[in-house]
Amino acid sequence: MDIRGTFPILERMVYGKELVYLDNAATSQKPASVLELEDRMYREFNANIHRAVHLLSGESTDLYEAGREAVRAFINAPSRENVIFTSGTTNSINLLATCFTERYIRKGDKVIVSQAEHHSNIVPWQIALGKVGASLEVIPVDDRGELRMDIFYRMLDQHVKLVSVAHVSNVLGIVNPVEEIVAAAHSRNIPVALDGAQGIVHSKVDVQAIDCEFYSFSGHKIYTPTGIGILYGKKEYLDEMPPYMGGGDMIDKVTFEKTTYAPLPLKYEAGTQNYVAAACFAPALAYASDARVDERIVPYMMEKLQQIEGLHLYGVPENLERKVPVFSFTVDGTHPSDIAQILDKLGFALRSGHVCAEPLMHRLGVPGILRASFAPYNTFEDCEKFIKALGRVLDMLK
Amino acid sequence: MSIKEIEQEIIDEFALFTDWMEKYEYLIELGKNLPLIDEAQKKEENLIEGCQSRVWLSCSLEDGKLVFKADSDAIITKGIISLLVRVYSNQKPEDILSSDFGFIETIGLKENLSPTRANGLVSMIAKIRDYATANCA
Numbered sequence: 001m002d003i004r005g006t007f008p009i010l011e012r013m014v015y016g017k018e019l020v021y022l023d024n025a026a027t028s029q030k031p032a033s034v035l036e037l038e039d040r041m042y043r044e045f046n047a048n049i050h051r052a053v054h055l056l057s058g059e060s061t062d063l064y065e066a067g068r069e070a071v072r073a074f075i076n077a078p079s080r081e082n083v084i085f086t087s088g089t090t091n092s093i094n095l096l097a098t099c100f101t102e103r104y105i106r107k108g109d110k111v112i113v114s115q116a117e118h119h120s121n122i123v124p125w126q127i128a129l130g131k132v133g134a135s136l137e138v139i140p141v142d143d144r145g146e147l148r149m150d151i152f153y154r155m156l157d158q159h160v161k162l163v164s165v166a167h168v169s170n171v172l173g174i175v176n177p178v179e180e181i182v183a184a185a186h187s188r189n190i191p192v193a194l195d196g197a198q199g200i201v202h203s204k205v206d207v208q209a210i211d212c213e214f215y216s217f218s219g220h221k222i223y224t225p226t227g228i229g230i231l232y233g234k235k236e237y238l239d240e241m242p243p244y245m246g247g248g249d250m251i252d253k254v255t256f257e258k259t260t261y262a263p264l265p266l267k268y269e270a271g272t273q274n275y276v277a278a279a280c281f282a283p284a285l286a287y288a289s290d291a292r293v294d295e296r297i298v299p300y301m302m303e304k305l306q307q308i309e310g311l312h313l314y315g316v317p318e319n320l321e322r323k324v325p326v327f328s329f330t331v332d333g334t335h336p337s338d339i340a341q342i343l344d345k346l347g348f349a350l351r352s353g354h355v356c357a358e359p360l361m362h363r364l365g366v367p368g369i370l371r372a373s374f375a376p377y378n379t380f381e382d383c384e385k386f387i388k389a390l391g392r393v394l395d396m397l398k
Numbered sequence: 399m400s401i402k403e404i405e406q407e408i409i410d411e412f413a414l415f416t417d418w419m420e421k422y423e424y425l426i427e428l429g430k431n432l433p434l435i436d437e438a439q440k441k442e443e444n445l446i447e448g449c450q451s452r453v454w455l456s457c458s459l460e461d462g463k464l465v466f467k468a469d470s471d472a473i474i475t476k477g478i479i480s481l482l483v484r485v486y487s488n489q490k491p492e493d494i495l496s497s498d499f500g501f502i503e504t505i506g507l508k509e510n511l512s513p514t515r516a517n518g519l520v521s522m523i524a525k526i527r528d529y530a531t532a533n534c535a
Contacts, residue, residue, distance in 0.1 A: 015418060335472035337450040338426075342474075345418035353450050367471070368450070396423060397473060 006031045006287070007377050017347030020382045025170055025198060025326050025373035026351055027220045033283035037063075038225055041276045049275045050249055050266070063279035068265070070282040074289070075215065076206040077232055081264035084238070085278050088229035089197040090120040092216035093164075095231055095268065096193055097124035099241040100162060107133035109161045114139040114147055114176075115363050116169040119356045121195040125164065139165070141363060145172035145315040149180065156188050163192045167199025167215075171357050171369065172315030173326030175203055182211050191237065197221060201375075202293070202324035207232050219277055223284035228277035231268070238264050245270040291376035293325050297383050301327050301372075304387045308394065314364055325374035328355070334397045336370040342393045348386060401493055404485045405501040412505035421506065425477030432480040435469040446518040446525065451475045453518035457529040463488050464529055470518065478507060478519060486526055494530035499523055 007029045012019045021029060041063065047056035049064045065080070072083050086092040105111070111125050115138055125136055137160070139152045147165075163185045168175050178194060185192045191213035199205060200217040207215050214237070219228040243250055243261055247270035252260040261267045298320060305313050310332035317323050330336060340352035351371040354361045361368060372386060399407075415421045435444075439456040446453040451472035458465050466487040470476040485501065486494050502508060 335451060335475075337472045338474045342419075342422050345422065367452070396419075396426060 006033075008032060008035065010377060014347050014349075015345050020348045020378075020385060022348060022350040022372040022374060022378065022382070022386065024201075024375040024378075025221070025371060027226070028201070028223050028375055029377065030223055030225065031283070031287045033287060034223055034225070034280045037280050037283050038276055041279055046276075048272055060275055060279075063282075064273070064275040067278040067281035070285045071230055074205075074281075074285045075200075075230075075232060076208050078208065079235070081235055082207075082232055082238070084231040084233065084265045084268045085273050086216075086229045086231050086268075087227055087274065088218040088220070089195060089216045090124075090218075090229075092229050092231035093120055093193075093195065094124040095244040096164075096214055096216065096233075097128040099244050100193075100237070101125075101128035101132060101134070103241045105129065105132055105134045105161050108159060109134040110137045110159045111135075112137045112139060112152070112155055112160055112163045112165070114165045114169075115141045116145065116147070116172055116174075116357065116360050117166055118170050118195065118197065119358070120197070121164055121166060122359065134161075138359075141172070141360070144317060145169070145174050146317060147176055147181075149177065152181070153184060156184060156190065160185075160188070160190050163190055164195070164214075165192075166195040166197075167205070168196075168202060168324055168326075169315065169357075169360070170198050170326070171328045171355055171360055171371065173198075173324045173328070173373075174315050174317045175199070175322040175324060178210055178212065186211070191234075198324065198326065201288075202326075213237055219281060219284065222288050224280040225274075225277040227274045228281070235264065238268070243267050243270070247271040249273075293374050293376050293378070294380045294383075296380050297325050297374050297378070298323050300380070300383055301325070301374075301387075305329060308391070314369060325378075326371065327373070328369040328371045330366050330369055331394060334394065336368045338397055339370050339390070339393055342396065343389060346389045346393070348389055401485055401489055401497045405497075405504075408481055408485070409501055409504050422474065425474050427477070428480040429470075429473040429476035432469070432476055432483070435467045439467065440469065446521045451518060453479065453522050455522055455525055457526075459533055463490055464494065464533060466526065466529075468522070475519060478502070479522065482519075482522065482526065491530040491533040494526065495534065 009029050010019060045056060045059040045063060047060045049061040051057060068080050068083050072080055077083050086095060111129060113121055113136055129135055137155050140148045142148055163181060165176060165181060167178055182192045193214035194212045196205060196215045196217040201222050213234045215232040217230050220226040250262050250267055250270040252262050305311055305327060312330050314328045336352035340350055343350060353368040355371055435454050435456060440454045444454045444456050446455060451470055453470045455466060455468045466483050468479045468483055470479055
């Protein structure tokens with residue numbers, strides 16, 4: 001299969017050079033199959049879902065639910081009731097923080113997160129917990145970027161009502177030991193929520209095997225259009241938590257005296273959903289099921305980056321099998337934004353700055369990092385070209 | 399020299415470059431040569447915080463002219479700052495206010511002035527104008 005040909009945007013030139021897109025941890029590019037469905041939805045099947053008896057609405061609803069079924073199968077959720085459409089990971093975690101806190105958390109309680117969280121798995125909890133007088137507890141990371149599991153075990157006490165951690169850190173690119181976290185938490189009857197924004201892209205996610213209570217992710221990082229995401233939840237929790245937003249489609253019966261809510265999953269899907277992007281989960285996940293990042297990339301990048309004088313690589317697990325192709329680093333005597341700006345002019349798109357993980361930047365003792373993140377449509381040649389270009393840029397700056 | 403004359407001098411210098419790499423090499427040189435702001439001046443009130451890089455700007459009034467000193471933790475930002483200092487330092491406040499800061503666009507560095515870049519440069523220009531406004535006779 002011509003992988004690059006499947007992604008029309010990769011034909012693009014930037015500043016007269018071939019685009020090498022290495023900002024995949026921020027968002028993925030879209031395969032032609034996704035772009036075609038999105039286009040067809042608006043040309044042929046566009047009508048609001050779950051509402052009308054007319055043909056277009058029926059077709060649109062079928063495609064929306066086919067998108068949900070694709071997600072259910074991809075993560076091996078027991079039923080469609082466990083798969084809630086949201087607008088993205090941030091929205092999923094905000095929903096969870098609001099509804100879980102309202103139902104289960106009281107003054108003096110705690111929620112455990114890690115030092116390596118994206119702001120989206122910190123701030124929603126601060127907002128929700130602050131309202132009830134509860135607080136966050138933080139699992140530190142060691143110098144390799146691995147969670148200090150010894151400290152985590154000691155943190156689990158009767159005040160902890162939830163553990164909410166990233167499956168894979170967006171900076172460190174390390175797959176956290178989620179099975180071990182879940183087992184430890186469950187032994188104290190504490191539920192676990194996973195931020196899967198990066199994990200869904202690089203790990204095989206089987207929510208029943210992991211046995212987590214919640215798993216959040218965005219569509220756009222796994223090849224759908226933007227504006228759609230998923231909150232997977234175990235049914236007993238989704239049933240017990242209050243709804244997040246009120247509005248159309250989430251109701252059963254409405255009177256001014258009392259309203260009853262729709263059954264799962266619609267209880268959490270108020271208002272017109274992004275049914276076009278939701279439908280695109282079907283072709284996007286069909287692509288994701290077959291696509292793998294070239295397995296030579298992780299060992300090559302780890303080796304070549306660490307050979308560069310003055311370069312500090314963040315996220316170096318003992319076992320390379322737990323490293324995904326997300327590489328964050330700094331180079332002594334240079335600023336990440338300088339490197340990123342010059343690389344941009346050479347055709348390389350990558351990310352610089354605090355990448356939405358300021359507490360982790362504080363832990364690493366840097367104001368920001370440079371991040372190169374790979375997808376299945378990146379070739380091994382991209383990776384060789386990148387190392388060469390980085391060397392050239394560092395020569396300029398030093 | 400007047401603001402206009404210095405701007406033209408910079409525009410002429412940049413016209414010699416044929417590609418981006420040359421432009422950046424020059425900016426890096428400028429950045430390295432920029433006289434550092436006194437460490438004492440790198441204080442909170444002179445700091446312009448950006449998401450990507452940080453900029454410090456201090457200003458004093460000498461013989462009716464504003465003297466700017468600036469620094470950044472990123473070298474390209476520092477190179478651009480040195481151009482701004484070259485143009486606007488030692489100028490009268492009213493001359494600064496009548497300038498449109500357009501030469502940055504002419505030399506092809508407009509993208510660095512986009513507010514979404516958050517590299518502190520947009521705020522730096524606003525601050526230069528603020529100092530000029532405050533010191534206008």
